[in-house]
Amino acid sequence: xxxxxxxxxxxxxxxxxxxxxxxxxxxxxxxxxxxxxxxxxxxxxxxxxxxxxxxxxxxxxxxxxxxxxxxxxxxxxxxxxxxxxxxxxxxxxxxxxxxxxxxxxxxxxxxxxxxxxxxxxxxxxxxxxxxxxxxxxxxxxxxxxxxxxxxxxxxxxxxxxxxxxxxxxxxxxxxxxxxxxxxxxxxxxxxxxxxxxxxxxxxxxxxxxxxxxxxxxxxxxxxxxxxxxxxxxxxxxxxxxxxxxxxxxxxxxxxxxxxxxxxxxxxxxxxxxxxxxxxxxxxxxxxxxxxxxxxxxxxxxxxxxxxxxxxxxxxxxxxxxxxxxxxxxxxxxxxxxxxxxxxxxxxxxxxxxxxxxxxxxxxxxxxxxxxxxxxxxxxxxxxxxxxxxxxxxxxxxxxxxxxxxxxxxxxxxxxxxxxxxxxxxxxxxxxxxxxxxxxxxxxxxxxxxxxxxxxxxxxxxxxxxxxxxxxxxxxxxxxxxxxxxxxxxxxxxxxxxxxxxxxxxxxxxxxxxxxxxxxxxxxxxxxxxxxxxxxxxxxxxxxxxxxxxxxxxxxxxxxxxxxxxxxxxxxxxxxxxxxxxxxxxxxxxxxxxxxxxxxxx
Numbered sequence: 001x002x003x004x005x006x007x008x009x010x011x012x013x014x015x016x017x018x019x020x021x022x023x024x025x026x027x028x029x030x031x032x033x034x035x036x037x038x039x040x041x042x043x044x045x046x047x048x049x050x051x052x053x054x055x056x057x058x059x060x061x062x063x064x065x066x067x068x069x070x071x072x073x074x075x076x077x078x079x080x081x082x083x084x085x086x087x088x089x090x091x092x093x094x095x096x097x098x099x100x101x102x103x104x105x106x107x108x109x110x111x112x113x114x115x116x117x118x119x120x121x122x123x124x125x126x127x128x129x130x131x132x133x134x135x136x137x138x139x140x141x142x143x144x145x146x147x148x149x150x151x152x153x154x155x156x157x158x159x160x161x162x163x164x165x166x167x168x169x170x171x172x173x174x175x176x177x178x179x180x181x182x183x184x185x186x187x188x189x190x191x192x193x194x195x196x197x198x199x200x201x202x203x204x205x206x207x208x209x210x211x212x213x214x215x216x217x218x219x220x221x222x223x224x225x226x227x228x229x230x231x232x233x234x235x236x237x238x239x240x241x242x243x244x245x246x247x248x249x250x251x252x253x254x255x256x257x258x259x260x261x262x263x264x265x266x267x268x269x270x271x272x273x274x275x276x277x278x279x280x281x282x283x284x285x286x287x288x289x290x291x292x293x294x295x296x297x298x299x300x301x302x303x304x305x306x307x308x309x310x311x312x313x314x315x316x317x318x319x320x321x322x323x324x325x326x327x328x329x330x331x332x333x334x335x336x337x338x339x340x341x342x343x344x345x346x347x348x349x350x351x352x353x354x355x356x357x358x359x360x361x362x363x364x365x366x367x368x369x370x371x372x373x374x375x376x377x378x379x380x381x382x383x384x385x386x387x388x389x390x391x392x393x394x395x396x397x398x399x400x401x402x403x404x405x406x407x408x409x410x411x412x413x414x415x416x417x418x419x420x421x422x423x424x425x426x427x428x429x430x431x432x433x434x435x436x437x438x439x440x441x442x443x444x445x446x447x448x449x450x451x452x453x454x455x456x457x458x459x460x461x462x463x464x465x466x467x468x469x470x471x472x473x474x475x476x477x478x479x480x481x482x483x484x485x486x487x488x489x490x491x492x493x494x495x496x497x498x499x500x501x502x503x504x505x506x507x508x509x510x511x512x513x514x515x516x517x518x519x520x521x522x523x524x525x526x527x528x529x530x531x532x533x534x535x536x537x538x539x540x541x542x543x544x545x546x547x548x549x550x551x552x553x554x555x556x557x558x559x560x561x562x563x564x565x566x567x568x569x570x571x572x573x574x575x576x577x578x579x580x581x582x583x584x585x586x587x588x589x590x591x592x593x594x595x596x597x598x599x600x601x
Contacts, residue, residue: 012084029067041271082129127300331542338410385553388562452507
């Protein structure tokens, strides 16, 4: 773990090396100052020699100046190095997250990833800064101060050894108990972030159903769990301070008692006793700093482990190791014995042998699969409707085409080539999918449209909006295509958002266009206009229209009827009305006007 994290230091390596060097120089100056102070007292004040007072006083000022200078340089370099380290860690995590498949995101959860990129990285940044400065400063201060005490008076230095044993034992007991607690704390952070994210994203639903009190109680439950863990952890750490003060005062009493004896017999001077008092405070404060470092390292170790999990995660879906196909010939689609389950690992078999070996879905229970035993052959340029009840696998079917998930068994081909053989970017540029949850980003309408093609001209954007019937409302806006879209598209209606997302997909000029219930918020007239525009203006593009309304798919060349993850029928509208009972039920139910075909029959 440590090796992988240190790789993220990168270009900030120089600052990371300079920080401990400047810190060490600062410590040397700081440790020598009390010893020079003893000279001022013994050789200057007690001896009545004003010249020595000025001489050693000037020497102290020079040493203090250098100590201050080294401290400033160490501080600047540690801030630069730790901030840069955190920057590199976040950047590496974010880049790896961008390679994640939907399954990888599901594994960590969105809230968990946010916590790791914020709270965990901040903990790691603070720990790295402390490692560069305090973890160098405290041990060196401790070692040099002890050496100076031994040099001044060996017998008096034994007092510090007793103090070290007491504090070391206490530190060990505290740290051994807090390690496990910090791991639990960050898991509770995930729960808290999940609660906040879910509530804010669905704030309109919360207010519409007057569920503020319920959400408050849920949030309080998450914060209470975090509060209790922190209280338990902080209570253990709080033992540090009283034990520290007890040892400090004990050492000062011991120094005063034994120091007076040694001064009387002539083995110790007044100046040396004064410097010993300074060193004892330095030693014990160094121990306190070390205890803080251990606590921070304990906390950051839990954070580092969570961060490395993200860095180590190897995306489930990645490009072929060699000979990746970079041209999609056409928009034909073939499913051969395809089964898929969200929590099932893909069966590893040579791509070319899938169809010969047939489906192995019987090896697992049917309930494990979202879709099962799918065989489809769609010609390039066809318009295909997909209809069925909620949870029947319509969306799952579509996500396999652009390889947002990999099949559990079987094979999916686009343009006659298995999707696993394509360069992922090539495949997804050729397959445009408008998802159920339409997402717009903060920025202008033009900015959002150019997500489909960053080099698209204004004229191309306007043409895409015309096909998606988005031009109708854009032209009525004061700034037209430069109108600012608020976060999550909160200043446009659901239907307007859907049409902008369709236009964005069209700018990719895809060979396959998938609309996943993407006109559900549009009125039937607008829905019909969009389908007509598709039929007349992009006839060579294969179109999959997933819908709940039969009106949205009845003009399609063929219609897929799905039930419980399987294909119940695949034919034209008229043939399905004659031969498919499920389609008949959907049709007659919707023609009655209630449109709900998910009710039990």
